[in-house]
Amino acid sequence: MYRSHVLVCGGTGCTSSGSQKIRERLEEEIKRNGLEEEVGVVKTGCFGLCALGPIMIVYPEGSFYAMVKEEDIPEIVSEHLLKGRVVKRLLYDETVKANDEILPLQETQFYKKQHRVALRNCGVINPENIEEYIGTRGYEALGTVLTTTKPEDVIKIILDSGLRGRGGAGFPTGLKWKFAAANQADQKYVCCNADEGDPGAFMDRSVLEGDPHVVLEAMAIAGYAIGASQGYIYVRAEYPIAVERLNIAIDQAREYGLLGKNIFDSGFDFDIELRLGAGAFVCGEETALMTSIEGNRGEPRPRPPFPALKGLFQKPTILNNVETLANIPQIILNGADWFASMGTEKSKGTKVFALGGKVKNTGLVEIPMGTTLREIVEEIGGGIPGGKKFKAAQTGGPSGGCIPAEHFDVPIDYDNLIAIGSMMGSGGLIVMDEDTCMVDIAKFFLEFTVDESCGKCTPCRIGTRRMLEILEKITNGQGTMEDLDKLEDLAAHLRSNSLCALGQTAPNPVLSTLRYFKDEYIAHIVDKKCPAGVCKALLSYKIDADKCKGCTLCARTCPNDAITGSVREPHVINQDKCVKCGACMEKCRFGAIYKE
Amino acid sequence: MKSLEELKAIRERNQGKIGVRSESETQTRVVVGMATCGIASGARPVLTALSDAVQKEALTERISVTSTGCIGLCQYEPIVEVMEPGKEKVTYVKMDPDKAMEVFDLHLKQGQTVAKYTLAAQQL
Helix, strand or coil: CCCEEEEEECCHHHHHCCHHHHHHHHHHHHHHCCCCCCEEEEEECCCCCHHHCCCEEEECCCEEECCCCHHHHHHHHHHHHHCCCCCHHHECHHHECCCCCECCHHHCHHHHCCCCCCCCCCCCCCCCCHHHHHHCCCCHHHHHHHHHCCHHHHHHHHHHHCCECCCCCCCEHHHHHHHHHHCCCCCCEEEEEECCCCCCCCHHHHHHHHCHHHHHHHHHHHHHHHCCCEEEEEEECCCHHHHHHHHHHHHHHHHCCCCEEEECCCCEEEEEEEEEECCCHHHHCHHHHHHHHCCCCCCCCCCCCCCCCCCHHHCCEEEEEHHHHHHHHHHHHHCHHHHHCCECCCCECEEEEEEEECCCCCEEEEEECCCEHHHHHHHHCCCCHHHCCEEEEEECHHHCEEEEHHHCCCECCHHHHHHCCCCCCCCEEEEEECCCCHHHHHHHHHHHHHHHCCCCCHHHHHHHHHHHHHHHHHHCCCCCHHHHHHHHHHHHHHHHHCCCHHHHHCCHHHHHHHHHCHHHHHHHHCCCCCCCCCCHHHCCEEECCCCCCCCCHHHHHCCCCCEECCCCCCCEECCCCCCCCCHHHHHCCCCCEEEC | CCCHHHHHHHHHHHHHHHHCCCCCCCCEEEEEECCHHHHHCCHHHHHHHHHHHHHHCCCCCCEEEEEECCCCCHHHCCCEEEECCCCCCEEECCCCHHHHHHHHHHHHHCCCCCHHHEHHHCCC
16 A cells, blocks of 8 residues: 555647656665555546646645656655655646645645546546546446436436537537337447547547547446447557557456446446547547448438437447546436536536637636636636737637637636637637637638548538638638628538538638727738737748848748848848748847848 | 446545545645655654555545655654644644554544643653
8 A cells, every 4th residue: 555646647648748757766766765665656537637737746745846857756756755844846836836835736826716527537546457447436326327227317406407519510419318118229438529620629539539438338237328338538649658558448347247248237238449540530420420430431421311310330329529428427427416506507516628829828727517617717727828919719619719808707608609600629629819810710721621521521622711711811811801891601501411520610711800800801801910920921021120130040041031221221121032030139239130 | 337336336445546646725735744754754654654544444535644854853863743723732742553543443433632742742
């Protein structure tokens, strides 16, 4: 038994900043100090504060070491683990108060407003050890349901909880289960959508990496509720750590008899297989996902029939998102009322967001529904670096839209976001400051949908391409005011005629930026200016002759020999040769170079 | 897995261990001096004995056992301090694993201070 546990994050973020090396060195040093019987090292999932990785927490003190370097390890082991002296210098600075007192992690800005339900085990347990999951009441919900609850009562609990799908559209989960349960068939299926494709989103990956068993348990509960004996998890192959841990989890669950035949001696059989997706964005759409599991090219098909009637292999199927499933065992254990007590009137519970962009604390946050954007950006996110002004936040990825500063205090839930022209989406939240050009952002997301459109239906395949061409025209300074009307016409056409949600929602980034930032479009078209200074065709770099000291540094830096001038004389940029890379502006020590 | 009882047995075996990974203001904190002076006079077996006992009896939600640096009374090491929320700190001195178990049984489990081992009972 260990007196102290050192938790080292093994999520993708911290792994890429070297947490594996940290862990190995830690184990080495612990051995060198003869502490291997007393101190245990645990590889966990994501703690959330990815900006400060690699992260390491020492319990029972709860000391949060951030941005740990390999060379710090000997000191942490000999001082803290052996002699009990916390190395304050290396702690996350927010946890050390001015009077040198150490603040518990839950009291810091980043964690204070968070409420962890779906992420409750992430960063707490070792995801590769089923016993640790069981130690936090894991599989108890499944056992209870199988031995004491009728399938229809399970569905009622989920319905009463008010849980809605966390993948984006927010369809009531209990209703989905009810429809599939009502359809009779010799075989039904439970699928888990782990094909997280929005740029910048990594909520589901973190759940799979940090707590894979919760997904297995929830799928088995869903299987019992609708009468399915087989489950599939469709996960992207780009998530190698998640895939590896899911495979380990499935093997362990089978070994413990928590998957397989006659689980809990109840006569209920359930097993799960993995299917790896090759990274096509459209495969996150439910019908395309099922087509892909069947072994065909991942393309959507028209609905109805809905999957609850004819889904995978033409059998009744439910498809739930990873985060949705991660809530299920907690709802069973704590009751529908407990879950419904969190959140807003129509959006219950919590939501996980991947916070990114121009914000100090990038990472993974779980907040009760109804938290305002201001709280997320300014308090949890720690505000915008460099004293810049908040301009907008993008939610919902390529299907969503931008929330401008005027809606900073709107409580975030499914319905409010739709009302202000965005959507919840799967939970990517990208913060943008005054240096972001909104036309450029719209173009970025359309480039993504053009690439990812599967090509099956014409409105999406050709419509997104035409919209992108118009945006390119505008950012090159060749747009006309009629182009804005054309954009809106095309958007309406895509929305009503595309086969699946990919095409139907693809115009959203354009429409929402047009709604809130039309002046920026007009500036590009009429004034031929990009107010944020992003669109290269519309800006030029110039040298202020009064400030230039003639040091020649810029001329030597320029990759295209566009800058001329003699020593101690003001230099000039030749606009015909300038490629607008900005290298000169970065190098200038006198602030003499500006763009306009 | 055949029954909830079987699951419960695994859970109980593990929940004390997981409970070490929590922080709460209502916890009783047991602190063992683990500076050079403490280690030299035998603080490590005291620390592990207390930590094991708390985990074995699944009391980790209520009691945390941690190490600390030099408390300043090196001649009285190993020192164990018990800090219960809202109560005055009790300092036990010249501990060994057996005495520590007595403190665990009487003080931590039953709430009775073991007066004979406290600093106050020593001839300073």
